[in-house]
Amino acid sequence: MDIKVLRATEEWQRTGAYSVRIQAMNRAYHISLREEFDEHDCDGTKFIVLLDDEYPVATCRFYEIDAETATIGRVVVMPEYRGQKLGAMAVREAEKWIAECGYKQIIIDSRLEATGFYGKLGYELIDNQAYRSGVFKCTRMKKIL
Numbered sequence: 829m830d831i832k833v834l835r836a837t838e839e840w841q842r843t844g845a846y847s848v849r850i851q852a853m854n855r856a857y858h859i860s861l862r863e864e865f866d867e868h869d870c871d872g873t874k875f876i877v878l879l880d881d882e883y884p885v886a887t888c889r890f891y892e893i894d895a896e897t898a899t900i901g902r903v904v905v906m907p908e909y910r911g912q913k914l915g916a917m918a919v920r921e922a923e924k925w926i927a928e929c930g931y932k933q934i935i936i937d938s939r940l941e942a943t944g945f946y947g948k949l950g951y952e953l954i955d956n957q958a959y960r961s962g963v964f965k966c967t968r969m970k971k972i973l
Contacts, residue, residue, distance in 0.1 A: 844884035
């Protein structure tokens, strides 16, 4: 497997991220398109897309919260590619880009079952408050760069 990293900034590139999200989240969790795609799916948001022979297989996005903070979200890996550390690869690539943009910290709203995954990447729980985001229970985590 030869995975390529794409920093998607143009619409045709972002469609790779959207494709992964539709196939892996919209269908699997019965999330409507309106719920999956929000006001942050736009030109100001930056997307990482991992490609296997030009086929989009994993993605995440990030955008600014304030001058020092960015948030990573919509971390998704195609089901048949899970367990190959592609989610971690996408997050690390986003972290590099975020650091290049000058942000000092990253916030992630993690599904409860993914807190261990983010913990291994250096994120810490901000508090133990769980909340509902769509169909998922989530909690907030952060990492200082």
